[in-house]
Amino acid sequence: MSAIIHIDQLGKTYSSGHTALSDISLDIQEGEIFALLGPNGAGKTTLISIVCGIVNPGSGRVLVGGHDIVRDYRASRGLIGLVPQELVNDVFETVWATVSFSRGLFGKKPNPAYIEQLLKELSLWDKRDAKLIELSGGMKRRVMIAKALSHEPRVLFLDEPTAGVDVELRRDMWAMVRRLRERGVTVILTTHYIEEAEEMADRIGIIRKGELILVEDKAVLMQRLGRKELILHLKEPLSALPDSLVPFRLERIEEGHGLRYPFDSQDEDSGIPRLLTALAAAGIELRDLKSKESSLEDIFVSLLKEGV
Numbered sequence: 502m503s504a505i506i507h508i509d510q511l512g513k514t515y516s517s518g519h520t521a522l523s524d525i526s527l528d529i530q531e532g533e534i535f536a537l538l539g540p541n542g543a544g545k546t547t548l549i550s551i552v553c554g555i556v557n558p559g560s561g562r563v564l565v566g567g568h569d570i571v572r573d574y575r576a577s578r579g580l581i582g583l584v585p586q587e588l589v590n591d592v593f594e595t596v597w598a599t600v601s602f603s604r605g606l607f608g609k610k611p612n613p614a615y616i617e618q619l620l621k622e623l624s625l626w627d628k629r630d631a632k633l634i635e636l637s638g639g640m641k642r643r644v645m646i647a648k649a650l651s652h653e654p655r656v657l658f659l660d661e662p663t664a665g666v667d668v669e670l671r672r673d674m675w676a677m678v679r680r681l682r683e684r685g686v687t688v689i690l691t692t693h694y695i696e697e698a699e700e701m702a703d704r705i706g707i708i709r710k711g712e713l714i715l716v717e718d719k720a721v722l723m724q725r726l727g728r729k730e731l732i733l734h735l736k737e738p739l740s741a742l743p744d745s746l747v748p749f750r751l752e753r754i755e756e757g758h759g760l761r762y763p764f765d766s767q768d769e770d771s772g773i774p775r776l777l778t779a780l781a782a783a784g785i786e787l788r789d790l791k792s793k794e795s796s797l798e799d800i801f802v803s804l805l806k807e808g809v
Protein backbone atom coordinates (compact mmCIF):
# COMPACT_ATOMS: atom_id res chain seq x y z
CA MET A 502 0.00 0.00 0.00
CA SER A 503 1.19 3.52 -0.71
CA ALA A 504 -0.06 6.86 0.56
CA ILE A 505 -2.78 8.30 -1.64
CA ILE A 506 -3.14 11.31 0.64
CA HIS A 507 -0.12 12.95 2.19
CA ILE A 508 -0.77 15.72 4.70
CA ASP A 509 2.28 17.51 5.95
CA GLN A 510 2.24 19.98 8.87
CA LEU A 511 -1.12 21.39 7.90
CA GLY A 512 -2.41 24.38 9.82
CA LYS A 513 -5.48 26.56 9.41
CA THR A 514 -6.50 29.75 11.17
CA TYR A 515 -9.77 31.28 9.96
CA SER A 516 -9.97 35.03 9.39
CA SER A 517 -11.91 35.22 12.67
CA GLY A 518 -8.60 34.34 14.33
CA HIS A 519 -9.82 30.86 15.30
CA THR A 520 -7.19 28.17 14.80
CA ALA A 521 -9.14 25.18 13.50
CA LEU A 522 -6.13 22.95 12.69
CA SER A 523 -2.57 22.93 13.93
CA ASP A 524 0.34 20.92 12.65
CA ILE A 525 -1.57 17.97 11.19
CA SER A 526 0.61 15.34 9.52
CA LEU A 527 -1.07 12.19 8.25
CA ASP A 528 -0.66 9.69 5.45
CA ILE A 529 -3.76 7.85 4.22
CA GLN A 530 -2.93 4.59 2.46
CA GLU A 531 -4.56 3.63 -0.81
CA GLY A 532 -7.49 1.28 -0.24
CA GLU A 533 -7.95 1.81 3.47
CA ILE A 534 -11.00 2.97 5.36
CA PHE A 535 -9.99 5.73 7.70
CA ALA A 536 -12.34 7.12 10.34
CA LEU A 537 -11.77 10.56 11.75
CA LEU A 538 -13.36 10.92 15.15
CA GLY A 539 -13.67 13.99 17.27
CA PRO A 540 -16.14 16.10 19.19
CA ASN A 541 -18.10 18.98 17.60
CA GLY A 542 -15.85 21.75 16.38
CA ALA A 543 -12.68 19.61 16.54
CA GLY A 544 -11.74 20.48 12.94
CA LYS A 545 -12.88 17.41 11.00
CA THR A 546 -14.85 19.28 8.34
CA THR A 547 -12.10 21.87 8.01
CA LEU A 548 -9.57 19.13 7.34
CA ILE A 549 -11.75 17.45 4.72
CA SER A 550 -12.61 20.79 3.13
CA ILE A 551 -8.93 21.67 2.73
CA VAL A 552 -8.08 18.33 1.12
CA CYS A 553 -11.03 18.78 -1.26
CA GLY A 554 -9.99 22.32 -2.16
CA ILE A 555 -13.04 24.03 -0.64
CA VAL A 556 -11.11 25.82 2.11
CA ASN A 557 -7.64 27.25 1.60
CA PRO A 558 -4.90 25.68 3.68
CA GLY A 559 -3.13 28.08 6.01
CA SER A 560 0.26 26.43 6.26
CA GLY A 561 1.70 23.06 5.27
CA ARG A 562 1.14 20.91 2.25
CA VAL A 563 -1.35 18.30 1.02
CA LEU A 564 -0.82 15.89 -1.88
CA VAL A 565 -3.57 13.70 -3.34
CA GLY A 566 -2.24 10.96 -5.61
CA GLY A 567 1.01 12.95 -5.71
CA HIS A 568 -0.74 16.15 -6.87
CA ASP A 569 -0.47 19.29 -4.77
CA ILE A 570 -4.01 20.40 -3.84
CA VAL A 571 -3.21 24.06 -4.49
CA ARG A 572 -0.82 24.07 -7.46
CA ASP A 573 -2.40 21.07 -9.15
CA TYR A 574 -5.99 21.50 -8.01
CA ARG A 575 -7.81 19.95 -10.96
CA ALA A 576 -5.74 16.78 -10.96
CA SER A 577 -6.05 16.28 -7.21
CA ARG A 578 -9.77 17.15 -7.07
CA GLY A 579 -10.50 14.77 -9.95
CA LEU A 580 -9.37 11.86 -7.77
CA ILE A 581 -11.76 12.78 -4.99
CA GLY A 582 -15.46 12.28 -4.38
CA LEU A 583 -17.01 14.25 -1.54
CA VAL A 584 -20.28 13.63 0.24
CA PRO A 585 -20.70 16.77 2.32
CA GLN A 586 -22.72 17.09 5.53
CA GLU A 587 -25.18 19.52 4.05
CA LEU A 588 -27.52 18.48 1.27
CA VAL A 589 -26.93 20.91 -1.57
CA ASN A 590 -28.82 20.01 -4.68
CA ASP A 591 -30.52 21.36 -7.71
CA VAL A 592 -33.96 20.28 -6.58
CA PHE A 593 -35.78 20.48 -9.93
CA GLU A 594 -33.39 18.18 -11.78
CA THR A 595 -33.97 14.45 -12.00
CA VAL A 596 -31.78 11.93 -10.23
CA TRP A 597 -30.34 10.68 -13.53
CA ALA A 598 -29.52 14.19 -14.81
CA THR A 599 -27.97 15.29 -11.52
CA VAL A 600 -25.62 12.33 -11.31
CA SER A 601 -24.71 12.34 -15.03
CA PHE A 602 -24.07 16.09 -14.97
CA SER A 603 -21.78 15.74 -11.97
CA ARG A 604 -19.66 13.21 -13.90
CA GLY A 605 -19.38 15.70 -16.77
CA LEU A 606 -18.11 18.40 -14.42
CA PHE A 607 -14.99 16.32 -13.89
CA GLY A 608 -14.42 16.09 -17.63
CA LYS A 609 -15.28 12.39 -17.77
CA LYS A 610 -16.93 10.93 -20.87
CA PRO A 611 -20.57 9.86 -20.36
CA ASN A 612 -20.90 6.28 -19.17
CA PRO A 613 -24.60 5.40 -18.82
CA ALA A 614 -23.81 1.80 -17.86
CA TYR A 615 -21.71 2.99 -14.91
CA ILE A 616 -24.36 5.49 -13.77
CA GLU A 617 -26.98 2.74 -14.03
CA GLN A 618 -24.90 0.41 -11.86
CA LEU A 619 -24.33 3.20 -9.33
CA LEU A 620 -28.02 4.05 -9.07
CA LYS A 621 -28.90 0.37 -8.72
CA GLU A 622 -26.34 -0.11 -5.95
CA LEU A 623 -27.78 2.86 -4.10
CA SER A 624 -31.40 1.69 -4.58
CA LEU A 625 -32.11 4.77 -6.68
CA TRP A 626 -32.77 3.08 -10.01
CA ASP A 627 -36.56 3.22 -9.61
CA LYS A 628 -36.26 6.91 -8.83
CA ARG A 629 -33.99 7.83 -11.72
CA ASP A 630 -36.62 10.02 -13.40
CA ALA A 631 -37.90 11.60 -10.18
CA LYS A 632 -37.01 15.20 -9.42
CA LEU A 633 -34.89 15.64 -6.32
CA ILE A 634 -37.59 17.75 -4.69
CA GLU A 635 -39.83 14.67 -4.76
CA LEU A 636 -37.39 12.52 -2.80
CA SER A 637 -37.21 11.82 0.92
CA GLY A 638 -34.22 13.06 2.94
CA GLY A 639 -32.64 9.62 2.94
CA MET A 640 -33.00 9.30 -0.83
CA LYS A 641 -31.48 12.75 -1.31
CA ARG A 642 -28.54 11.59 0.69
CA ARG A 643 -28.20 8.56 -1.57
CA VAL A 644 -28.16 10.96 -4.53
CA MET A 645 -25.34 12.90 -2.89
CA ILE A 646 -23.35 9.69 -2.71
CA ALA A 647 -24.12 8.82 -6.33
CA LYS A 648 -22.96 12.31 -7.34
CA ALA A 649 -19.75 11.94 -5.36
CA LEU A 650 -19.04 8.61 -7.07
CA SER A 651 -20.16 9.70 -10.54
CA HIS A 652 -16.64 10.35 -11.83
CA GLU A 653 -15.19 7.12 -10.40
CA PRO A 654 -12.96 8.77 -7.79
CA ARG A 655 -10.10 6.91 -6.10
CA VAL A 656 -10.83 8.56 -2.78
CA LEU A 657 -14.23 9.09 -1.21
CA PHE A 658 -14.81 11.50 1.67
CA LEU A 659 -17.94 10.95 3.70
CA ASP A 660 -18.58 13.75 6.16
CA GLU A 661 -20.99 12.44 8.78
CA PRO A 662 -22.54 10.01 6.30
CA THR A 663 -25.21 8.62 8.55
CA ALA A 664 -26.16 11.58 10.72
CA GLY A 665 -29.93 11.47 11.01
CA VAL A 666 -30.50 8.60 8.58
CA ASP A 667 -32.53 5.51 9.32
CA VAL A 668 -31.11 2.10 10.14
CA GLU A 669 -31.72 0.73 6.66
CA LEU A 670 -29.80 3.52 4.95
CA ARG A 671 -27.01 3.22 7.47
CA ARG A 672 -26.69 -0.51 6.69
CA ASP A 673 -26.79 0.19 2.94
CA MET A 674 -24.13 2.80 3.37
CA TRP A 675 -21.86 0.44 5.25
CA ALA A 676 -22.37 -2.23 2.60
CA MET A 677 -21.54 0.27 -0.11
CA VAL A 678 -18.35 1.34 1.65
CA ARG A 679 -17.28 -2.29 1.83
CA ARG A 680 -17.93 -2.76 -1.89
CA LEU A 681 -15.90 0.37 -2.62
CA ARG A 682 -13.05 -0.97 -0.58
CA GLU A 683 -13.14 -4.21 -2.55
CA ARG A 684 -12.67 -2.08 -5.66
CA GLY A 685 -9.66 -0.40 -4.07
CA VAL A 686 -11.34 2.95 -3.34
CA THR A 687 -9.97 4.74 -0.29
CA VAL A 688 -12.67 5.94 2.08
CA ILE A 689 -12.27 8.63 4.71
CA LEU A 690 -15.24 9.21 6.95
CA THR A 691 -15.97 11.49 9.83
CA THR A 692 -18.50 10.31 12.31
CA HIS A 693 -19.95 10.90 15.72
CA TYR A 694 -21.21 7.33 15.76
CA ILE A 695 -18.38 5.39 17.22
CA GLU A 696 -20.22 2.21 16.34
CA GLU A 697 -19.73 3.20 12.73
CA ALA A 698 -15.96 3.51 13.08
CA GLU A 699 -15.88 0.28 15.04
CA GLU A 700 -17.84 -1.49 12.32
CA MET A 701 -16.01 -0.19 9.29
CA ALA A 702 -12.67 1.47 9.81
CA ASP A 703 -9.24 -0.05 9.32
CA ARG A 704 -7.60 2.89 11.03
CA ILE A 705 -8.83 5.54 13.39
CA GLY A 706 -7.65 9.12 13.83
CA ILE A 707 -8.81 11.15 16.80
CA ILE A 708 -8.83 14.90 16.46
CA ARG A 709 -9.35 17.29 19.33
CA LYS A 710 -9.19 21.08 19.24
CA GLY A 711 -7.51 21.00 15.84
CA GLU A 712 -4.82 18.53 16.83
CA LEU A 713 -4.51 14.94 15.74
CA ILE A 714 -4.00 13.32 19.11
CA LEU A 715 -3.88 9.72 17.93
CA VAL A 716 -3.72 7.62 14.77
CA GLU A 717 -3.87 3.87 15.20
CA ASP A 718 -5.02 0.64 13.60
CA LYS A 719 -8.48 -0.03 14.96
CA ALA A 720 -7.59 -3.55 16.02
CA VAL A 721 -4.42 -2.38 17.78
CA LEU A 722 -6.26 0.47 19.47
CA MET A 723 -8.94 -1.82 20.79
CA GLN A 724 -6.43 -4.38 21.95
CA ARG A 725 -4.06 -1.88 23.50
CA LEU A 726 -6.66 0.14 25.34
CA GLY A 727 -9.45 -2.37 25.60
CA ARG A 728 -10.35 -3.77 28.98
CA LYS A 729 -12.53 -6.68 29.84
CA GLU A 730 -14.63 -7.19 32.89
CA LEU A 731 -16.67 -9.96 34.33
CA ILE A 732 -19.99 -9.09 35.91
CA LEU A 733 -21.22 -11.60 38.45
CA HIS A 734 -24.81 -11.53 39.65
CA LEU A 735 -25.28 -13.09 43.06
CA LYS A 736 -28.14 -15.18 44.39
CA GLU A 737 -27.99 -13.33 47.72
CA PRO A 738 -26.75 -9.74 48.14
CA LEU A 739 -23.39 -9.31 49.84
CA SER A 740 -23.05 -6.55 52.45
CA ALA A 741 -19.24 -6.75 52.49
CA LEU A 742 -16.53 -8.73 50.74
CA PRO A 743 -15.12 -11.63 52.77
CA ASP A 744 -11.35 -11.34 53.42
CA SER A 745 -10.63 -14.27 51.10
CA LEU A 746 -11.91 -12.24 48.14
CA VAL A 747 -10.08 -8.98 48.86
CA PRO A 748 -7.00 -9.85 46.69
CA PHE A 749 -9.26 -10.11 43.59
CA ARG A 750 -9.91 -6.34 43.28
CA LEU A 751 -13.63 -6.95 43.11
CA GLU A 752 -16.07 -4.08 43.19
CA ARG A 753 -19.51 -4.43 44.74
CA ILE A 754 -22.19 -3.15 42.40
CA GLU A 755 -25.98 -2.92 42.44
CA GLU A 756 -26.04 -2.63 46.25
CA GLY A 757 -24.22 -5.90 46.70
CA HIS A 758 -26.35 -7.87 44.24
CA GLY A 759 -23.43 -8.00 41.84
CA LEU A 760 -19.65 -7.95 41.63
CA ARG A 761 -17.46 -6.45 38.95
CA TYR A 762 -14.13 -8.13 38.18
CA PRO A 763 -11.87 -6.23 35.76
CA PHE A 764 -9.16 -8.20 33.98
CA ASP A 765 -6.57 -7.61 31.32
CA SER A 766 -7.73 -9.09 28.02
CA GLN A 767 -4.12 -9.59 26.92
CA ASP A 768 -3.03 -11.42 30.06
CA GLU A 769 -3.16 -15.19 29.59
CA ASP A 770 -3.99 -15.65 33.26
CA SER A 771 -7.28 -13.87 33.73
CA GLY A 772 -7.60 -15.14 37.28
CA ILE A 773 -11.20 -16.15 36.61
CA PRO A 774 -10.91 -19.87 37.55
CA ARG A 775 -9.27 -18.91 40.86
CA LEU A 776 -11.96 -16.30 41.49
CA LEU A 777 -14.75 -18.81 40.88
CA THR A 778 -13.12 -21.33 43.23
CA ALA A 779 -12.71 -18.65 45.91
CA LEU A 780 -16.36 -17.59 45.54
CA ALA A 781 -17.51 -21.19 45.93
CA ALA A 782 -15.25 -21.66 48.97
CA ALA A 783 -16.79 -18.52 50.55
CA GLY A 784 -20.25 -20.00 49.96
CA ILE A 785 -21.27 -17.28 47.52
CA GLU A 786 -23.68 -18.57 44.89
CA LEU A 787 -24.04 -17.02 41.44
CA ARG A 788 -27.23 -16.29 39.55
CA ASP A 789 -25.38 -15.57 36.32
CA LEU A 790 -22.21 -14.06 34.94
CA LYS A 791 -21.27 -12.24 31.79
CA SER A 792 -18.10 -10.75 30.40
CA LYS A 793 -18.00 -7.35 28.75
CA GLU A 794 -15.36 -5.90 26.48
CA SER A 795 -14.78 -2.17 26.37
CA SER A 796 -16.00 -0.69 23.13
CA LEU A 797 -14.30 1.86 20.95
CA GLU A 798 -16.68 4.32 22.56
CA ASP A 799 -15.30 3.62 26.05
CA ILE A 800 -11.80 4.05 24.64
CA PHE A 801 -12.68 7.27 22.83
CA VAL A 802 -14.31 8.83 25.87
CA SER A 803 -11.40 7.95 28.12
CA LEU A 804 -8.86 9.27 25.57
CA LEU A 805 -10.63 12.59 25.27
CA LYS A 806 -10.85 12.82 29.06
CA GLU A 807 -7.18 12.09 29.50
CA GLY A 808 -6.31 14.50 26.71
CA VAL A 809 -3.50 12.23 25.51
Ligand SMILES: Nc1ncnc2c1ncn2[C@@H]1O[C@H](COP(=O)(O)OP(=O)(O)OP(=O)(O)O)[C@@H](O)[C@H]1O
Nearest residue numbers: 515517519521539540541542543544545546547548
Ligand atom coordinates in the same frame (compact mmCIF):
# COMPACT_ATOMS: atom_id res chain seq x y z
N1 LIG B 1 -15.61 29.65 7.97
C1 LIG B 1 -15.25 29.66 9.25
N2 LIG B 1 -14.85 30.79 9.85
C2 LIG B 1 -14.48 30.80 11.14
N3 LIG B 1 -14.44 29.71 11.93
C3 LIG B 1 -14.83 28.55 11.39
C4 LIG B 1 -15.26 28.46 10.03
N4 LIG B 1 -15.58 27.17 9.76
C5 LIG B 1 -15.36 26.49 10.92
N5 LIG B 1 -14.92 27.33 11.89
C6 LIG B 1 -14.56 26.95 13.27
O1 LIG B 1 -13.50 26.02 13.22
C7 LIG B 1 -13.67 25.00 14.23
C8 LIG B 1 -13.67 23.63 13.54
O2 LIG B 1 -14.88 23.49 12.79
P1 LIG B 1 -15.19 22.18 11.92
O3 LIG B 1 -16.46 22.42 11.21
O4 LIG B 1 -13.99 21.84 11.15
O5 LIG B 1 -15.38 21.11 13.09
P2 LIG B 1 -15.95 19.61 13.02
O6 LIG B 1 -14.96 18.78 13.77
O7 LIG B 1 -16.25 19.25 11.63
O8 LIG B 1 -17.28 19.76 13.88
P3 LIG B 1 -18.70 19.00 13.73
O9 LIG B 1 -18.49 17.65 14.30
O10 LIG B 1 -19.58 19.85 14.59
O11 LIG B 1 -19.08 19.00 12.29
C9 LIG B 1 -14.97 25.34 14.94
O12 LIG B 1 -14.63 26.01 16.13
C10 LIG B 1 -15.69 26.24 13.98
O13 LIG B 1 -16.51 27.15 14.68
